[in-house]
Amino acid sequence: MTERTDRVELALDLLAHLETDELTLADVVDRIETVTTDPSLTREILDAAEMRGVIDRDGARVRTRRGGTFVRFESQVVVREGEFECRRCGAGLSTGHFVRFDSGELGPFGSSCVRKVLGRE
Template sequence: MSDDPIEIGVQLLERLEHAELSLAETIDRLETITTHPATTRAILETAQARGIIERDGATVKPVGGRFLQFQSEVITKDGDFTCRRCGSQLSTGYFMRLEAGEHGPFGSTCIRKVTGRE
């Protein structure tokens, strides 16, 4: 695992369950990894160059089709966490296991929002 934010971001985009997202919704997901505009841009450009997403103006379409398996690739840990998306305090955190590294923690609602299950 590399914990490289660009690789984690690309792998997150590859695993989204959305048919399409607005650019703002896509950036909302990527802000769980980085708020640095250059890194966000690098994630989007890398994902597009690899054919993981297609961009049409302000619309992003994931084309990977490799959804996260909640039993094996999304794990829970008990502890004292802060959700990376909403900032809520958590006693149970949900973490995504991506090849580039573990990404989380998220609360139960935010993990579904980030992955596209909700």
């Protein structure tokens, strides 16, 4: 797989595991930006997510079609100590939270950002 394909798959895994039924398009893009900030790749991810039935887009609203796939914090979120920068907000971290998906690992995030990214807040 190419790096681009890997990023698409990682973002699709993230979108498939969001724990919310509906988000604004801006909120979905906020989540995708934890994987990539490339606008063309973001569009590719949104198109692929819609084609694969992960999301339904209706203008500026996006409905998720989870089918019961939640991230299990006990087994899928790994906590590591070290010097990190949060992929969502850019804050310096001494404890990083990494989310493990079938397609790869996403992170690091701070404790509140990992919950926000996954739709728990």
